[in-house]
Amino acid sequence: MKAPTGTTGFVSEVDALKCGHAIMALGGGRTAVTDKIDHAVGISNLIKIGEPVSAGLRLCTLHLNDEAKAARAEALIREAIQFSPGAVKAESLIHDLIQ
Numbered sequence: 061m062k063a064p065t066g067t068t069g070f071v072s073e074v075d076a077l078k079c080g081h082a083i084m085a086l087g088g089g090r091t092a093v094t095d096k097i098d099h100a101v102g103i104s105n106l107i108k109i110g111e112p113v114s115a116g117l118r119l120c121t122l123h124l125n126d127e128a129k130a131a132r133a134e135a136l137i138r139e140a141i142q143f144s145p146g147a148v149k150a151e152s153l154i155h156d157l158i159q
Contacts, residue, residue: 061134063117069145071111078140079103082133086124100125103137110150113143 083089087098106120107113119141124130 061119061122061137063113063115063119064138065115067113067115067117067143069113069143070148071107071109071113071141072144072148073142074106074109075140075142078136079106082122082136082140085132085136086122086129087126098125101129107141108150110148 080089083102084091086101087096088101089095090097100123102123104121104123105118107118113119120137122130122133122137124133
């Protein structure tokens, strides 16, 4: 999935919940206990906060088995990723060590 035309700047936010809903839309999760999980679908190579973005740059790779489900998942990913015109400082992945 690529960044839309006219996009420039930096990734300022990636909403993990919307990314999770995108995986569910592809069939990679359950909304009911009886739902089957498609282990072949998912998201990889997701762009990170602070990375520079320009039109056509890959935001992520969607692994899918159904084009109809892909459209919904792509819309959710596009909602999940926000851009900023200026550089954004990425937050630390490790906040503290517990010993």
